[in-house]
Amino acid sequence: MSKKTTQPIMEAVPYAKRWAALSLLCMAQFIVIMDTSIIGVALPAIKTDLGYSQTGLQWIFNAYVIVFGGFLLLGGRLSDLFGSRKVFMWGFAILTGASLLAGMAWSVEALNAGRALQGLGAAFIAPAALTLVLTKFTDPKELNKALGFWGAAAAAGGSAGVFFGGAITQWLSWEWVFLINIPLGLIVLVLSPGLLLKGATRKGKVDVFGAILATAALILMVYAIVSAEAAGWASLQTLGLLTLAVALFIVFLIVQKNKKEPLVPLSIFKVPNLSGGYLVMGLLAGAWIPLWFFLNLYLQQVLHYSAFNSGLALLPMTFAIMILMMGVTGKLVAKFGFKTTLVAGFIALTASLVLFSTVPVDGSFVVNVLPASLLGAVGMSLAYIPGTIASMSGAKPEETGLASGLVNTSYQIGSALGLAIIVAVVAAKTDMLQADGTMELAALNEGFRTAFKSAAVVSGIGALFAVFSIRTFK
Numbered sequence: 001m002s003k004k005t006t007q008p009i010m011e012a013v014p015y016a017k018r019w020a021a022l023s024l025l026c027m028a029q030f031i032v033i034m035d036t037s038i039i040g041v042a043l044p045a046i047k048t049d050l051g052y053s054q055t056g057l058q059w060i061f062n063a064y065v066i067v068f069g070g071f072l073l074l075g076g077r078l079s080d081l082f083g084s085r086k087v088f089m090w091g092f093a094i095l096t097g098a099s100l101l102a103g104m105a106w107s108v109e110a111l112n113a114g115r116a117l118q119g120l121g122a123a124f125i126a127p128a129a130l131t132l133v134l135t136k137f138t139d140p141k142e143l144n145k146a147l148g149f150w151g152a153a154a155a156a157g158g159s160a161g162v163f164f165g166g167a168i169t170q171w172l173s174w175e176w177v178f179l180i181n182i183p184l185g186l187i188v189l190v191l192s193p194g195l196l197l198k199g200a201t202r203k204g205k206v207d208v209f210g211a212i213l214a215t216a217a218l219i220l221m222v223y224a225i226v227s228a229e230a231a232g233w234a235s236l237q238t239l240g241l242l243t244l245a246v247a248l249f250i251v252f253l254i255v256q257k258n259k260k261e262p263l264v265p266l267s268i269f270k271v272p273n274l275s276g277g278y279l280v281m282g283l284l285a286g287a288w289i290p291l292w293f294f295l296n297l298y299l300q301q302v303l304h305y306s307a308f309n310s311g312l313a314l315l316p317m318t319f320a321i322m323i324l325m326m327g328v329t330g331k332l333v334a335k336f337g338f339k340t341t342l343v344a345g346f347i348a349l350t351a352s353l354v355l356f357s358t359v360p361v362d363g364s365f366v367v368n369v370l371p372a373s374l375l376g377a378v379g380m381s382l383a384y385i386p387g388t389i390a391s392m393s394g395a396k397p398e399e400t401g402l403a404s405g406l407v408n409t410s411y412q413i414g415s416a417l418g419l420a421i422i423v424a425v426v427a428a429k430t431d432m433l434q435a436d437g438t439m440e441l442a443a444l445n446e447g448f449r450t451a452f453k454s455a456a457v458v459s460g461i462g463a464l465f466a467v468f469s470i471r472t473f474k
Contacts, residue, residue: 018136020195021132021196022136025150025196026149026150026153027153028088028129029126029150031095031184031188032126032157034164035095035181036064036065038177038180039165042165042168045169045174049174050111051108052108060112060115062420064116064119065412066222066416067123068120068122068123068412069412069415070216071119071120072123072406072408073210073211073214073263073264074208074210075091075127076403076408079124079128079131084128084129084132085132085192085193085197087128088125088129089189090124091126092121092192094120094124096186097117098114098116098118098121099114100182101117102114103176126408130408133147144331150388151381156318156322162311162314163312167311168180209255210256213252214263217248217252220242221242221245222416223241225417264406274391276390276465276471277387277391277470278406278410280462280469281407282411282418283458284349284383284387284462285410285411285412285418286414286418287349287455288380290418290458291376291455294422294451294455296310298363298448299314302359302361313365314373316377317374318377321381324382329386330385333385338387338390338470339466339471341383342382344382345379345381345382345384345386346379346463348378348382349379352378353452353455356449356452361441379459418455421454422454426450430443430444430446430447
């Protein structure tokens with residue numbers, strides 16, 4: 001990767017505490033991503049205690065992810081206007097308070113509200129944290145290494161959340177999957193002033209209306225998809241919600257085009273690689289999150305692993321991602337460029353999903369899970385960092401918060417929509433097989449195989465977009 005690609009968003013002099021600051025920022029990234037996955041194995045206990053319906057349980061995940069993805073652009077804009085450190089700390093203050101609300105939730109509504117507020121805090125944290133990472137490293141080799149740690153923290157947070165969720169739920173109680181954020185958040189808030197620079201600020205207005213439009217469009221779209229199985233894909237409810245979501249998104253674009261200080265200046269998409277990079281990151285999430293989600297379900301519901309043992313089974317994949325991102329990916333990017341490495345990552349991830357699509361009812365961890373999960377780890381490790389670099393390359397200094405917000409937004413929207421669509425496809429497949437007389441376990445397993453096949457298609461499309469939409473810089 002040439003210096004031309006990254007220098008516009010860097011400081012001229014290295015920050016003396018940059019590695020200590022990176023450790024804190026990686027911890028923040030770990031917490032934010034962990035919060036999307038840690039609740040998975042706690043869902044049955046939460047359902048029993050608070051009285052959730054089976055379909056309502058998905059909103060414990062979706063309330064976080066949708067608000068997270070919907071307000072990331074606002075978080076990026078606030079970071080540019082008020083300084084990355086300040087917005088980063090605002091986010092952790094919100095996340096810590098919201099975690100207390102979620103952990104003490106007395107009703108379905110209280111927990112959903114707590115999860116939504118956690119998502120709002122994360123939406124402030126993620127773009128500010130990525131901006132802080134990108135502006136602390138002036139040497140391209142150091143930047144690649146730093147992004148390796150950053151990517152490893154994200155991947156580890158997603159997989160470790162399953163492990164920690166299983167251990168906490170089994171040995172403590174489901175409340176602690178939320179309350180664990182309180183001491184972690186306080187540590188971050190105490191250390192931030194001494195390790196993180198304030199960051200540049202500039203005058204400007206905040207487009208709150210634009211943020212509300214974007215979030216409302218996303219909520220309606222995801223809700224239409226997740227409820228389509230029950231309501232019917234051709235029902236008035238589904239088509240009406242999708243139409244309204246598209247209409248709100250069009251209004252959002254019109255507002256952004258005509259507003260003097262928009263949430264998202266549409267001119268940013270003219271920068272080479274940015275549009276392609278955001279699309280690629282969305283497709284990566286749309287393939288990776290369903291892999292993680294359905295692999296956990298396969299281990300528990302088909303192979304009958306306990307929640308704790310399921311978390312243990314995911315540790316080899318987690319460790320592989322961390323090792324590869326910290327020690328290998330940066331070197332490959334430096335040698336072959338981010339485009340080649342990105343495409344190779346998508347190919348490996350697609351191959352992993354194809355292998356998972358053959359898992360049998362009586363599968364073996366060593367034969368059917370471990371090889372495919374390690375190959376998936378290779379794919380994610382090679383794709384995540386180059387995708388982030390491509391999505392940020394060429395951004396102006398005053399737009400790094402916005403650009404990082406767009407990177408995270410595309411990833412979160414890709415995860416929410418990708419998972420919602422594939423869950424709907426799997427539900428339809430499983431119901432059809434059971435209606436035809438297929439045994440429940442066999443139907444369930446075939447549904448999971450369908451999920452992996454669908455995710456493989458998403459990953460394959462991601463590889464094609466990476467080939468044709470990402471430009472290399474010489």
